[in-house]
Amino acid sequence: MKTGKVDAGNLTAEQLRKVYLEYMAAEKHAIIGNASLIPEHDPSVLFTTAGMHPLVPFLLGEPHPAGPRLANVQKCLRTVDIMEVGDDVHLTFFEMLGYWSLGDYGKREAIRLAHTFFTRVLRLDPARLSITCFAGDEDAPRDEPAAAIWQSLGIPPERITYLPKEENWWGPVAVTGPCGPDTEIFYDVDPAGPAGANPAADPGRFWEIGNVVFIQYDREENGRYRRLPELMVDTGLGFERILTILQGAPSPYETGLFRPLVSEVETLAPAPEPFGVRVVADHARAATFILAEGVTPGNSDRPYIARRLIRRAVRYGHEMGIEGPFLARLAATVVETMGDAYPHLVEAQDQIRALLQTEEQKFQRTLRRGRAEFERVAAQYDNRLPGDVAFKLYDTYGFPIELTQELAAQQGLAVDMDGFQRAFQAHREKSRRGAAERFRGGLASQ
Ligand code: ATP
Ligand code: MG
Numbered sequence: 001m002k003t004g005k006v007d008a009g010n011l012t013a014e015q016l017r018k019v020y021l022e023y024m025a026a027e028k029h030a031i032i033g034n035a036s037l038i039p040e041h042d043p044s045v046l047f048t049t050a051g052m053h054p055l056v057p058f059l060l061g062e063p064h065p066a067g068p069r070l071a072n073v074q075k076c077l078r079t080v081d082i083m084e085v086g087d088d089v090h091l092t093f094f095e096m097l098g099y100w101s102l103g104d105y106g107k108r109e110a111i112r113l114a115h116t117f118f119t120r121v122l123r124l125d126p127a128r129l130s131i132t133c134f135a136g137d138e139d140a141p142r143d144e145p146a147a148a149i150w151q152s153l154g155i156p157p158e159r160i161t162y163l164p165k166e167e168n169w170w171g172p173v174a175v176t177g178p179c180g181p182d183t184e185i186f187y188d189v190d191p192a193g194p195a196g197a198n199p200a201a202d203p204g205r206f207w208e209i210g211n212v213v214f215i216q217y218d219r220e221e222n223g224r225y226r227r228l229p230e231l232m233v234d235t236g237l238g239f240e241r242i243l244t245i246l247q248g249a250p251s252p253y254e255t256g257l258f259r260p261l262v263s264e265v266e267t268l269a270p271a272p273e274p275f276g277v278r279v280v281a282d283h284a285r286a287a288t289f290i291l292a293e294g295v296t297p298g299n300s301d302r303p304y305i306a307r308r309l310i311r312r313a314v315r316y317g318h319e320m321g322i323e324g325p326f327l328a329r330l331a332a333t334v335v336e337t338m339g340d341a342y343p344h345l346v347e348a349q350d351q352i353r354a355l356l357q358t359e360e361q362k363f364q365r366t367l368r369r370g371r372a373e374f375e376r377v378a379a380q381y382d383n384r385l386p387g388d389v390a391f392k393l394y395d396t397y398g399f400p401i402e403l404t405q406e407l408a409a410q411q412g413l414a415v416d417m418d419g420f421q422r423a424f425q426a427h428r429e430k431s432r433r434g435a436a437e438r439f440r441g442g443l444a445s446q
Contacts, residue, residue: 011122011243011246011247012256013239013243013255013256013257013341014340014341016239016242016243016246017073017095017097017239017341019121019122020071020073020097020117020237021071021072021073023117023121024071024099025071027069027113028069029069029070029071029099030066030067030069030070030071031070031071031072032064032066032070032071032072033072034072034073034074034075034342035048035053035054035074036048036293037075037076037077037289037290037293038293038295038302039053039054040054041054041056041057042056046079046301046302046305047076047077047078047079047290047302047305048074048075048076048077049076049077049078050074050076050096050098050236051072051074051076051096051097051098051234051236052098052100052213052234052236053074053076054074055070055100055234056173058070058100058102059100059102059178059215059232059234060177060178063102064102067102068101068102068103068104069099069100069101069102069104069105070098070099070100070102071097071098071099071100072098073095073096073097073098073239073341074095074096074098075093075094075095075289075342076093076094076095076096077092077093077094077286077289077290078092078094079092079305082308082309082312085278085279085282085283086275086278086279086282087204087251088204088207088244088250088251088252089203089207089208089238089241089251091240091252091282091285091286092282092283092285092286092309093282093285093286093289094238094239094240095239095240096236096237096238096239097236097237097238097239097242098234098235098236098237099113099233099235100232100233100234100235101231101232101233102232103230103231103232105233106231106233107145107146107149107214107231107233108149110212110214110233110235111146111149111150111153111183111212112149112153113235114185114210114212114235114237115150115153117237118185118209118210122242122246124187124245126154126155127191128187128188128191129155129159129185129186129187129188130159130160130161130185130186130187130188130199130206131147131150131155131159131160131161131183131184131185131186132160132161132162132163132167132168132183132184132186132199132200133146133147133150133160133161133162133163133168133181133183134146134162134163134164134165134168134169134181134182134183135162135163135164135168136162137164137165139165139217139224139225140180140181140216140217140225142162143162143168143181143183143214146181146183146214147160147162150183158195158196161198161199161200163198163200167184167200168181168182168183168184169181169182170182170213170215170234171213171215171219172218172219175219176218176219176220176221177218177219178215178217178218178219178228178232179215179217179218179219179225180213180214180215180216180217181213181214181216182211182212182213182214183211183212183214184199184200184208184210184211184212185208185209185210185211185212185237186199186200186206186207186208186209187206187207187209187241187245188205188206189205189206189207189245190205193205207238207241207245208238208241209237209238209241209242209245210235210236210237210238211235211236211237212233212234212235213233213234213235214231214232214233215228215231215232215233215234216228216231216232240252240255240257243255243257251278253277253278253281257337258281258285260333260336260337261281261284261285261330261333261334261337262277262278262281264329264330264333265277265280265281265284265317265330268317268322268326268329269317269320269321269322270320270321270322271320271321272320273319273320276316276317276319276320277320279312279313279316280313280316280317280320280330281330283309283310283312283313283316284313284327284330284331284334285330285334285338286309287306287309287310287313287327287331287356288330288331288334288335288345288352289334289342289345290302290305290306290309291306291331291348291351291352291355291356292342292344292345292348292351292352294348294351296355297310297355297358297359306359307359310327310356310359310360310363311359311363311400313327313330314327314360314363314364314367315367315400315402315403318367318403319406324364325356325357325360325361325364326360327356327360328352328353328356328357328360331349331352331353331356332349332353335349335352366397366398366399367399367403369397369399370393370397370398370399370403371399371403371407373393373397373399374393374399374403374404374407374408377389377393378407378408378411378413381413382413383412383413383414384413384414384415384416385404385408385413385414385415385416386416386419387415387416387417387418387419387420387421387422387423388419388420388423390404390415390416390417390419390420390423391419391420391423391424391427394420394424395427401415401420405417
């Protein structure tokens with residue numbers, strides 16, 4: 001591939017995926033498919049959270065049918081990041097650009113591949129890259145080889161930080177098993193800021209755009225780390241963060257990937273507010289992808305995540321003055337902008353629309369009933385709404401506590417949140433005891 005020919009500054013999402021895969025193919029990687037968002041072999045996790053997830057058996061030694069050098073673009077979903085959404089870097093649903101070596105190449109090649117992609121193919125300014133490497137401890141030595149490789153590629157030592165296991169170590173998945181140090185790549189979005197900052201300590205300024213893991217050790221039963229005969233490489237690069245940088249946007253929401261969706265939210269909302277717009281756009285997109293997998297909103301596991309995303313989006317939409325159902329319209333925009341890369345969205349669009357409509361109607365009804373009940377009870381108080389009253393709205397009417405707080409504030413009422421928490425805890429204790437009683441009763445009657 002003629003890496004010099006890419007006008008990286010103008011890449012669209014579609015082109016970035018293509019440029020990445022072409023680069024990896026030219027670097028002799030087999031391009032493997034984009035696995036389902038629902039892990040096939042791993043019932044312990046709800047969603048595919050990283051590109052390596054579907055590849056775990058192969059990283060553990062099973063030979064991959066496509067060979068030892070693999071790459072792809074993988075759709076991912078992280079429920080742990082839902083509360084981060086609204087910042088400039090975390091999305092619930094995102095895409096990861098991955099490449100793997102299953103005992104083929106080593107550290108030098110793994111690092112060179114990332115460095116070449118960022119600085120030659122995409123032409124990111126090398127002076128804005130910062131690197132972290134594993135600091136070393138009683139289990140495994142400091143990853144000086146990785147740092148030396150970065151330095152040989154032109155990264156100055158003051159831009160390389162050594163950090164402990166919490167930051168720069170991956171695995172094992174269970175108590176024992178393969179694991180190893182990683183090296184993370186950060187892009188400085190504020191190069192005028194003070195020099196020498198630790199990238200991991202300032203995530204607003206240093207965006208983590210990639211992580212290269214060297215699976216080099218086996219953690220044994222006795223807690224010792226045994227060096228593995230073969231090195232495995234697992235790399236994940238952040239697609240939306242890279243696209244944001246290339247398009248010179250302040251966050252993914254201003255890139256071509258999100259713009260149509262964001263404009264739609266802003267048009268629908270009489271009183272758009274930046275954080276709410278981001279949450280609604282992110283959640284509509286994530287929910288669309290979950291529903292496309294055949295998940296129906298419900299009360300536990302994956303169905304619950306779908307429900308939570310939909311309801312949170314509706315709640316924020318409602319706060320911005322959107323009346324009536326709107327998520328199906330946003331889903332249509334998601335399908336329009338992402339359908340080329342993800343044709344399964346197009347196939348599932350009728351089903352997505354129907355599920356969104358049903359779920360949204362249900363929640364709108366909850367909101368209406370809760371609101372009526374709120375008006376009725378709130379009229380009885382002058383300046384403080386008792387916690388147990390707020391809890392009853394939440395528990396009996398399914399009315400979100402944030403909405404109670406908001407409506408109360410509009411009437412000059414404060415909600416007794418400590419009282420709410422106490423009522424919440426007491427209720428949890430009671431239902432736990434109830435479950436234990438039922439359980440014992442069940443055993444006794446056998
Ligand atoms: P962060 O510390 O920023 O949350 P992470 O350490 O959780 O990132 P990894 O698990 O190493 O990230 O994932 C590999 C890459 O995927 C990251 O370097 C980042 O570019 C991207 N990434 C991770 N989480 C998200 C997310 N929620 N939204 C968008 N991109 C993400
Ligand atoms: Mg994270």
